[in-house]
Amino acid sequence: MSVDDAAAEAAPTEEAPERKYASMFEWFDRWYSPTIARRLSGTAGKSGRVFCPQWWRHDEVVRRLRDLWLAWEGAEASDNPGAPSAWWVHDADPHLRVLLDPENGPMYQCSKDKHTDTRPLRASLLPPPPGWFDGLD
Numbered sequence: 001m002s003v004d005d006a007a008a009e010a011a012p013t014e015e016a017p018e019r020k021y022a023s024m025f026e027w028f029d030r031w032y033s034p035t036i037a038r039r040l041s042g043t044a045g046k047s048g049r050v051f052c053p054q055w056w057r058h059d060e061v062v063r064r065l066r067d068l069w070l071a072w073e074g075a076e077a078s079d080n081p082g083a084p085s086a087w088w089v090h091d092a093d094p095h096l097r098v099l100l101d102p103e104n105g106p107m108y109q110c111s112k113d114k115h116t117d118t119r120p121l122r123a124s125l126l127p128p129p130p131g132w133f134d135g136l137d
Contacts, residue, residue, distance in 0.1 A: 017077035024069040049100035052110035060106035
């Protein structure tokens with residue numbers, strides 16, 4: 001028996017639980033956005049909260065929502081009855097604080113009525129000098 005055969009034999013045969021939603025957008029459209037209720041200030045850079053009407057054009061927003069969706073699916077499928085509550089406290093609430101932050105969040109230049117492209121962190125960085133990271137591998 002090869003090492004690969006032994007690993008395959010030792011691996012659990014349980015399949016991942018079926019997801020309740022087929023995609024992040026379906027979850028967002030049918031569960032998350034109808035469930036979440038927050039007052040939006042509508043003005044970027046001011047106190048309150050902002051959510052861009054074209055949220056899907058912000059890579060960070062899409063990635064955070066994807067991660068929230070996957071964590072939500074795991075919590076809903078869990079045998080632990082406290083998992084959904086933990087999802088709110090440890091996943092949803094911290095991500096919402098970042099997503100809705102009008103001064104420092106990924107949609108900080110948008111308003112409830114208007115999308116504005118934002119520059120990613122990489123656009124502001126200088127490359128390190130050649131050899132700077134040599135020996136760190």
